Amino acid sequence: MSTQKLFNVAVVGATGAVGEQILKLLAERNFPIKSLKLLSSARSAGKQIEFKGKDYTIEEAKPESFAGVDIALFSAGGDVSKALIPHAVEYGTVCIDNTNAYRMDEQTPLIVPEVNINKVSEHKGIIANPNCSTIQMVAALKPLYDRYGISRIIVSTYQAVSGAGAKAIDEMLRQSSEHLLGNEVNPDILPTGSLPVKHQIAFNVIPQIDKFADNGFTLEEMKMIRETKKIMDDESLEVTATCVRVPVVYGHSESVYVELKQDFDIDDVKGLLSDSPGLVLVDDPAGQQYPMPLDATGKNDVFVGRIRRDLSNARGLNMWIVSDNLLKGAAWNAVQIAEHIASLK
């Protein structure tokens, strides 16, 4: 029996929606932990969290918190990552960052394990976890990219409110109740907490996620465009995106149109996706089976279906991709990276 190496692990943002899922996965996966440090803002410090039957006290995250930490998983917002990760790196901690802070940094690999796990070795202390809507799309497209080549991607998203945090979930459910009772609905958080104008999400859809860039795209759309090219390591890839919030709690859905570089057989495409790790093909029109966010909730996989050839373009392929945005879109992708790091040591 081999002796497994154990790691000093820190989770930053342990009380958040993603932090909670990271802890659940570390426990479920029996991650090789020597010591566990749960870190957060001063506001949550002192709270107790149970992990594998033992209570841990949350500590305020400070630069010196990372002394002796081997692996830290960050999901406490971009500002926290920017402030603390440089200190953690100095202590020799490998930082897996779930925020936008370092994703487009040239020194930082942006990793979806099914796509480019080989790039992890290039890290200089930081490994970035991509945006939720990007992860599930590139995970589903990578097998097609490798087999046929992809020249263009046109995606429209149907994104769950949990992507905007626990408060947005509460707001959506509260608004739904008020609407059903015939009461006034007062939007408070969505589309984005940091901007002045608020819109009702209950029984509505909002074509804005994150702020707008000057080019008319939202930052969420720009993340999908830029991150996809970086992860696929192909700047020639044409990508355009429209990101939309829908009244769903968990699970992002994506209507994706891809133009392949070669002819394809539609059954080969289905077989390829079905055989790819991390993907589950749910594609039975006769049985009315296709991926849906309610079915994907709580699962680590990326679900693909509605696979069909564009009738007007022989190299065009329509598909529908669904995954739990807090799991493969955040916590599970981060824990997969952590497991890979652990396996290398």
Added chain:
Amino acid sequence: MSTQKLFNVAVVGATGAVGEQILKLLAERNFPIKSLKLLSSARSAGKQIEFKGKDYTIEEAKPESFAGVDIALFSAGGDVSKALIPHAVEYGTVCIDNTNAYRMDEQTPLIVPEVNINKVSEHKGIIANPNCSTIQMVAALKPLYDRYGISRIIVSTYQAVSGAGAKAIDEMLRQSSEHLLGNEVNPDILPTGSLPVKHQIAFNVIPQIDKFADNGFTLEEMKMIRETKKIMDDESLEVTATCVRVPVVYGHSESVYVELKQDFDIDDVKGLLSDSPGLVLVDDPAGQQYPMPLDATGKNDVFVGRIRRDLSNARGLNMWIVSDNLLKGAAWNAVQIAEHIASLK
């Protein structure tokens, strides 16, 4: 003062969701009515409906109901249209059909007034009203088609449950209540009443509207593809569609990608759409203003926004189109056609 010609009008399916809106619009618009006949299935016959302060008794729609009727508006389902319209045509009634029965019939013009009102004159007694999701898209794209040419359309829809009828609205609201109360949700109607498998729509999205064709597209998607080419009178137009039901009561939204045949200036595009009849431009990213189904509910217009150039393709244009599926998507488009017919007599 000219004497206005008055018409004997029949509304078939007067008690349905669309029929109700047709009557509301005929009253609001002060349509030149000599006599009004409200027709429906035997089940609703005998019921009373008020129109402009007068009570009308619903009669069962029969072949002989159309004797003396000048204009009949049908929205009682494709089977009713197929059974009755040939008889109505024999009586000389001009039939405006809101169902799928005659849309692709070569003898029948398929009309969106802002696009092809000139084709009305070709009718042989039947004028077809297109599918809701098609109408709002072609109304928004026609000015671009005329100015720049369009080679390709890729659309993903976010369709309201009212498109599946009043029972689907009830089901969605009931499911939402049950879900919020933590009770079991038993889907009963959606995705489509005539098929065996049912899925929850509350807090979910369902990538199926209508049945599946053998090619993997749903009939709703095929309607968008075929009707768009017929209305635009351009079989070379490349169109692909993904149609998705979302938990919204009224108002279909569409993420539309178009490839134009010529270069364009983005401000010219906005100006053109803004100046086109029936369209309202809502496009102020800085002010977080864009079309949303809640805002479009109860309005006859088609709302367009999120206008931006594809960063990877100089002739690619992203846009977002929203309209009330029961109004411009059905009743209003039909009443516009009826007004045109009336103006010709």
